Amino acid sequence: MTDPLSFATTEVTGLIADDAEEWDRTGLLPVDLLRKLGSDGRLCAQVPVGYGGWGLNSASNGAYTAHVGGLCSSLRSVMTSQGMAAWTVERFGTAEQRSVFLPLLTGGELAAVGFSERGAGSDLAAMSTRVRREGDTVVLDGHKVWVTAAHYADLLVLFGMFEEEGDPEGQEGGAVAVVVPSATRGVGVERVPEPLGCRAAGHAHISLDEVRVPLTHVLGGTALPLPLLVTTALAYGRMSVAWGSVGILRGCLTAAARHAAAREQFGVPLGEHQLVARHLAELLVAEQTATRVCEHAARCWDEGSPDQVMATVLAKHISAGNAARGAATAVQVLASAGAADSHLVARAYRDAKLMEIIEGSNEICQLMLARHVLGSAA
Ligand code: FAD
Numbered sequence: 527m528t529d530p531l532s533f534a535t536t537e538v539t540g541l542i543a544d545d546a547e548e549w550d551r552t553g554l555l556p557v558d559l560l561r562k563l564g565s566d567g568r569l570c571a572q573v574p575v576g577y578g579g580w581g582l583n584s585a586s587n588g589a590y591t592a593h594v595g596g597l598c599s600s601l602r603s604v605m606t607s608q609g610m611a612a613w614t615v616e617r618f619g620t621a622e623q624r625s626v627f628l629p630l631l632t633g634g635e636l637a638a639v640g641f642s643e644r645g646a647g648s649d650l651a652a653m654s655t656r657v658r659r660e661g662d663t664v665v666l667d668g669h670k671v672w673v674t675a676a677h678y679a680d681l682l683v684l685f686g687m688f689e690e691e692g693d694p695e696g697q698e699g700g701a702v703a704v705v706v707p708s709a710t711r712g713v714g715v716e717r718v719p720e721p722l723g724c725r726a727a728g729h730a731h732i733s734l735d736e737v738r739v740p741l742t743h744v745l746g747g748t749a750l751p752l753p754l755l756v757t758t759a760l761a762y763g764r765m766s767v768a769w770g771s772v773g774i775l776r777g778c779l780t781a782a783a784r785h786a787a788a789r790e791q792f793g794v795p796l797g798e799h800q801l802v803a804r805h806l807a808e809l810l811v812a813e814q815t816a817t818r819v820c821e822h823a824a825r826c827w828d829e830g831s832p833d834q835v836m837a838t839v840l841a842k843h844i845s846a847g848n849a850a851r852g853a854a855t856a857v858q859v860l861a862s863a864g865a866a867d868s869h870l871v872a873r874a875y876r877d878a879k880l881m882e883i884i885e886g887s888n889e890i891c892q893l894m895l896a897r898h899v900l901g902s903a904a
Contacts, residue, residue: 530581569605570605571609572587597773656668657702712736716732815848816841836894
């Protein structure tokens, strides 16, 4: 029997072919491609086989994510969102919710996950989106910004604060994650114009005006602590972005090495100039370091290690930073050959910068790591 990981990577390579540059230029991924990958569970390959997924463990899902990330960060971003939506359902949904929503996510429905708001970026405790109960329904009011894949999504997993009836200040309710079909009355989706990178990932702002969905769409109850909900959902996204960054580094390393071997200046290949060789060494170190921290984090996930959360933050922080610096190095090695917006290294340069902002910015990751160190010392 074919190994599912090698089948998936071979197939996705063929499906993307040389089209990533065109998708980046037009700012759109082909929806039929997303539906094809989605309907075969390939956008959230960690979902168990029983729910229509591929049941990949974290290490295999990471290798697959890195592969896609090396080809097209926009498609990898859509995968990250789909995987994070599925992970949130897996972790917080009841058995019935899992059996309803996961087959949709492995059956071709596309998903996005919204935490951020205009006044709540790094500080998600400042979220103003409110969810109140009315009989067998809940009503959402608020907004979300910069939601990856929202332009394509059929289902939105949205986070907000629950208001108990008679408690309009939301003092008694907890945080909630609600599955909202994007076609529901009161949902507005407006694309982010001309993002710096991952230009075809369908980033959009979402407005929610008296949006009513069944109470059964609230995942895991109405009184969850916000840090638990957010940290759990984001953990998947962090792993996915970390591996996607590894993919970016691999693409940059290959492009830089090929160019340095082929182009001659001053009568010898560029790679024989020691300062250029140093760039290549730095790129290799960046790629290898990122790979090793991601492998370590994936092992923590697969073994259920208590170090999982910190290993994930570390993997995301190192990989994203390495990708941003590595992509800049690759542009430097190619110089004018890589300076056109459409070139793989130019695209990587724009895409990689965003990896330092999303799923916990560099600074927020550093704060989490520092708190961990201080906590261990106490
Ligand atoms: P701010 O929170 O305003 O931060 C600005 C700067 O200050 C950053 O450098 C930050 O690190 C720093 N900073 C903030 N607080 C501190 C602190 N306490 N200590 C030190 N430094 C600090 N959101 C979603 O919900 N879903 C998505 O799918 C999604 N996709 C995204 C995709 C892209 C390409 C981008 C750019 C954003 C996306 N976002 C998404 C939003 C993203 O999560 C936020 O941009 C991110 O959390 C940072 O918030 P902010 O932009 O409001 O920056």
